[in-house]
Amino acid sequence: MKNYKLKYFAEQNASALLAAVGCIVLWILMGVFSNGIRLISLIDNAYTASFLAIAGIGQMLVVTTGRGAIDLSIPGMITLGAFTSMGICYGSNAMIIPALLVVICEGIVVGFLNSMMVIKLKMPAIIATMAMNYIIITVTMLINKHFNVFSTPSILKALVTYRIGNTVPIIILIVILLAILFNYLIKSTPYGKGLQAMGQNLAAARLAGVKVVRIEVLTYILAASLAGLAGALISARVTGAYLGMGDSYQMDSIACIVIGGTLMSGGRANTFGTLIGSLFLYLIISCIQLMGANAGIQSVVKGALIVIVLLIGAADRKVRSQKKYQKVVNQVG
Numbered sequence: 542m543k544n545y546k547l548k549y550f551a552e553q554n555a556s557a558l559l560a561a562v563g564c565i566v567l568w569i570l571m572g573v574f575s576n577g578i579r580l581i582s583l584i585d586n587a588y589t590a591s592f593l594a595i596a597g598i599g600q601m602l603v604v605t606t607g608r609g610a611i612d613l614s615i616p617g618m619i620t621l622g623a624f625t626s627m628g629i630c631y632g633s634n635a636m637i638i639p640a641l642l643v644v645i646c647e648g649i650v651v652g653f654l655n656s657m658m659v660i661k662l663k664m665p666a667i668i669a670t671m672a673m674n675y676i677i678i679t680v681t682m683l684i685n686k687h688f689n690v691f692s693t694p695s696i697l698k699a700l701v702t703y704r705i706g707n708t709v710p711i712i713i714l715i716v717i718l719l720a721i722l723f724n725y726l727i728k729s730t731p732y733g734k735g736l737q738a739m740g741q742n743l744a745a746a747r748l749a750g751v752k753v754v755r756i757e758v759l760t761y762i763l764a765a766s767l768a769g770l771a772g773a774l775i776s777a778r779v780t781g782a783y784l785g786m787g788d789s790y791q792m793d794s795i796a797c798i799v800i801g802g803t804l805m806s807g808g809r810a811n812t813f814g815t816l817i818g819s820l821f822l823y824l825i826i827s828c829i830q831l832m833g834a835n836a837g838i839q840s841v842v843k844g845a846l847i848v849i850v851l852l853i854g855a856a857d858r859k860v861r862s863q864k865k866y867q868k869v870v871n872q873v874g
Contacts, residue, residue, distance in 0.1 A: 607807025619787030622772025628688030
């Protein structure tokens with residue numbers, strides 16, 4: 542029984558486990574190219590990856606709905622969340638909660654509109670969210686001139702920079718707790734089970750009584766809200782907001798979930814794999830930078846990684862499908 546559980550765990554988390562091994566290898570390589578293998582270098586990369594992981598969890602939820610869904614409005618929401626939070630706070634600690642509530646409200650509106658375009662207008666999620674991203678960017682440009690976005694509240698600044706024992710950033714622990722929450726949400730609640738069911742087979746999920754519309758609306762709202770909150774935290778980290786600050790997260794939010802084991806075809810999410818995938822990406826970037834490669838090489842490597850992981854996943858699904866088919870044939874025979 543234990544061997545079966547271990548085998549099942551390995552099959553479901555193969556990509557995440559490979560990424561975890563890859564993280565260790567990359568960490569060692571960083572030590573070779575720099576001043577030796579140090580734990581602090583791994584922690585620093587995990588710190589940077591934490592902000593990506595927040596947006597990545599939102600992307601993971603949307604992708605799990607299936608039918609090739611990807612949320613391309615995440616970069617715009619990160620930028621809008623940054624401008625809104627910094628503009629409303631204006632350096633005041635008393636305005637942090639109101640600012641974050643406004644960011645969440647923006648996420649609710651954007652997520653709802655995204656879901657309506659997908660559900661009611663039958664638009665492909667990629668097209669709907671891409672159009673929404675352009676709208677968000679335009680809105681951000683319009684409000685940009687009315688906000689002072691370079692005054693960071695001290696409490697918000699401390700939240701993203703404070704280190705426990707001058708070693709472990711508190712934001713890493715916050716993101717781990719967030720991952721635990723969403724892992725529970727996916728694995729142990731009607732929402733999560735319905736989300737995975739509709740990602741595997743929408744028609745079957747609907748016939749089984751899954752409230753697919755409600756789940757899809759909530760999913761897009763969660764994704765947009767998480768992206769907005771990520772933007773608020775990123776702006777606190779860099780002490781300001783600027784146009785295009787979310788652009789790099791478009792590809793990275795997809796790459797980290799693919800590397801972490803979330804199926805791009807939908808139906809299976811891996812929350813902790815998303816955290817590992819985020820760390821893996823930043824360790825790769827660090828290694829490439831240490832070797833003196835430019836930003837273009839970084840993009841090529843990340844793109845190649847996505848292709849390789851997708852190919853491995855497709856081959857793995859083909860093997861499993863053949864095994865299931867052979868099992869059925871043997872039973873019939």
